[in-house]
Amino acid sequence: MEHQFEHNHIISLFENATEGFVVTNGKGEIVLVNPSACRMFDYTADELINQHVELLIPSNYKRGHVKLRDGFYDKPQNRVMGHGRDLFGAKKGGENFPVEVSLSTYFLNEERFVIAFIVDITHRKEIEKSMVRQQEQLERVTSEMRKLNTELEAKVEERTVILKEALQRLEESQQELSEALDKERELSEIKSRFVSMASHEFRTPLSTVLSSASLLAKYTKTEDQDKRNRHIEKIKASVKHLNDLLEDFLSLGKLDEGKVSTLFFELNLPELIQDTIDEMKGLVKKDQLIEYNYWGDEIIESDKKLIKNILINLISNAIKFSDEGRTIHVNSNVKDEMAVISVRDEGIGISQDDQEHLFTSFFRGKNATNIQGTGLGLHIVKRYLDLLNGDVDLKSKLGEGTIITFTIPVKQTIDGKNDLGN
Numbered sequence: 001m002e003h004q005f006e007h008n009h010i011i012s013l014f015e016n017a018t019e020g021f022v023v024t025n026g027k028g029e030i031v032l033v034n035p036s037a038c039r040m041f042d043y044t045a046d047e048l049i050n051q052h053v054e055l056l057i058p059s060n061y062k063r064g065h066v067k068l069r070d071g072f073y074d075k076p077q078n079r080v081m082g083h084g085r086d087l088f089g090a091k092k093g094g095e096n097f098p099v100e101v102s103l104s105t106y107f108l109n110e111e112r113f114v115i116a117f118i119v120d121i122t123h124r125k126e127i128e129k130s131m132v133r134q135q136e137q138l139e140r141v142t143s144e145m146r147k148l149n150t151e152l153e154a155k156v157e158e159r160t161v162i163l164k165e166a167l168q169r170l171e172e173s174q175q176e177l178s179e180a181l182d183k184e185r186e187l188s189e190i191k192s193r194f195v196s197m198a199s200h201e202f203r204t205p206l207s208t209v210l211s212s213a214s215l216l217a218k219y220t221k222t223e224d225q226d227k228r229n230r231h232i233e234k235i236k237a238s239v240k241h242l243n244d245l246l247e248d249f250l251s252l253g254k255l256d257e258g259k260v261s262t263l264f265f266e267l268n269l270p271e272l273i274q275d276t277i278d279e280m281k282g283l284v285k286k287d288q289l290i291e292y293n294y295w296g297d298e299i300i301e302s303d304k305k306l307i308k309n310i311l312i313n314l315i316s317n318a319i320k321f322s323d324e325g326r327t328i329h330v331n332s333n334v335k336d337e338m339a340v341i342s343v344r345d346e347g348i349g350i351s352q353d354d355q356e357h358l359f360t361s362f363f364r365g366k367n368a369t370n371i372q373g374t375g376l377g378l379h380i381v382k383r384y385l386d387l388l389n390g391d392v393d394l395k396s397k398l399g400e401g402t403i404i405t406f407t408i409p410v411k412q413t414i415d416g417k418n419d420l421g422n
Contacts, residue, residue, distance in 0.1 A: 020118035296334030318345035344403040
């Protein structure tokens with residue numbers, strides 16, 4: 001049942017992604033396509049499966065694309081296509097549209113497959129064209145106003161005012177367009193980092209599951225039970241890791257879409273923290289301990305689910321980045337209308353250079369690249385705390401450990417009323 005649950009998560013991610021996913025085999029034939037790609041190219045999945053990927057390429061580029069595809073298969077590597085050139089896709093009806101394409105490759109059952117992540121950038125191109133038109137309009141207005149200024153010396157001051165106002169309006173418009181384009185570029189960079197990270201993080205546990213599942217079939221004797229158990233544990237650990245990855249992606253997606261709501265009710269803070277710690281004890285390494293101390297009042301008004309999610313994230317990080325036999329210290333203190341909760345580990349620590357980037361999405365410390373993770377955890381913690389009107393602070397030294405402290409109001413009120421309007 002757990003495997004089915006994880007399988008459903010993966011299917012949901014594939015089916016609901018806004019980018020188009022097209023998977024091809026070593027012959028360039030389409031073997032898998034998601035609904036976004038079908039909508040983007042106006043085909044059904046049945047019309048695309050077993051067709052060469054060149055079906056989606058404009059006719060004047062198809063011959064050249066075959067050579068490029070063969071070259072990629074000879075020297076495959078994850079990359080963004082185009083390198084300064086405009087790329088286009090071809091819809092079923094023959095209409096061409098601008099696209100951005102990232103490629104990732106992997107092996108399954110000794111056969112190479114290529115994943116193309118496709119984004120329709122028609123809107124971005126329209127913004128760029130609009131900026132060019134605005135620039136041309138600015139130049140025309142400037143030229144006309146200079147001519148008027150020369151011909152109408154008596155109205156120099158009046159025309160100057162008109163010119164300044166026109167320039168200001170155009171500059172403001174151009175600035176708005178520039179900011180929109182910057183946001184589009186930033187989103188594109190985040191998506192590229194996601195493609196690179198996801199292809200790497202998903203490949204390792206999937207390979208472990210495939211390898212262990214294959215080896216299980218070889219151990220058929222009763223005395224092989226220990227060997228079977230070891231491979232079953234490997235499969236369970238890999239599936240859990242995949243689940244953690246998907247939970248991070250889904251949490252970030254809900255936050256970005258504004259689908260995470262807050263429900264503020266009275267709760268017993270020490271009881272909530274202790275219950276969460278008890279749930280996390282199953283994840284501790286050998287001889288690791290989690291110690292909890294609290295001071296002050298016990299009852300606060302906040303969102304129980306969000307606080308628990310924050311604690312799970314911070315405690316799991318402390319477990320992950322600490323060695324066996326180390327102690328994880330959890331403290332809470334309620335005073336001056338604020339609740340202060342801290343999680344301290346005795347782990348690998350974080351460099352000063354990395355600390356300023358830790359709460360951004362997909363960022364991982366240089367000394368943590370060999371430890372599983374998405375780089376989304378602390379970013380999600382920060383987003384949750386924004387919803388709770390809270391704050392977070394991090395202190396760390398390499399080799400000495402890390403302490404993360406978050407602060408939230410004891411009562412969530414606005415003009416004497418809580419956010420539920422009571």
